[in-house]
């Protein structure tokens with residue numbers, strides 16, 4: 233059976249057996265999205281997704297992480313949640329709080345910190361197996377709500393998720409027919425970004441990879457901040473937005489209706505300028 237068909241089958245079985253997943257997918261079908269345009273095909277979508285409140289406001293400091301049971305470790309996962317093995321070291325799970333259609337979480341079996349170096353090959357292999365999907369990675373300070381357990385995510389392709397560089401934020405694009413070449417060029421970028429942020433355990437970035445016309449594409453979104461100023465404001469000035477790869481690509485996730493209603497173009501521009509790092 234083709235790998236994508238196995239995933240489709242997992243969706244069928246899990247929606248049959250797992251009530252929470254069934255209702256979250258149903259809710260996702262009715263989700264509200266607002267579109268903002270800057271002309272010249274430059275656009276950003278804002279999604280209102282109340283199920284993301286915990287993930288968006290997750291405390292990811294060391295002590296909060298150590299105190300909570302890790303939701304990606306097998307012993308803590310719901311018993312009804314099943315998955316598909318990938319490369320003998322990962323399990324592909326269905327995300328019960330989807331922000332994309334067919335939202336997948338790909339968790340490493342072992343509980344090791346979120347670090348992507350030397351694992352981009354795994355991302356590219358998965359992108360090859362799932363040609364209708366994008367595969368994405370959020371760094372430990374760039375949107376990952378489990379920075380202590382290595383994981384990737386995936387969802388069905390859409391044009392906004394595959395948008396490269398634009399005027400709102402930077403995106404470095406690596407494209408090649410050779411997986412090895414993409415990995416080598418990523419390593420060069422990694423070393424450069426590390427030299428810009430020598431005090432970080434991993435330079436701040438988000439990654440999106442996919443295969444299109446038999447070519448591997450890797451989009452790197454370098455970051456200079458975890459969350460924008462508005463995240464920490466109080467009352468009316470607060471905007472609970474904690475950008476990950478999907479937000480950086482151009483689909484901003486809000487979990488509170490007030491944020492969805494009040495966000496304007498100026499704030500979108502301001503948020504990107506605070507979290508995106510310019511590469512000259």
Ligand SMILES: [Zn+2]
Nearest residue numbers: 302305343381
């Ligand atoms: Zn874990």
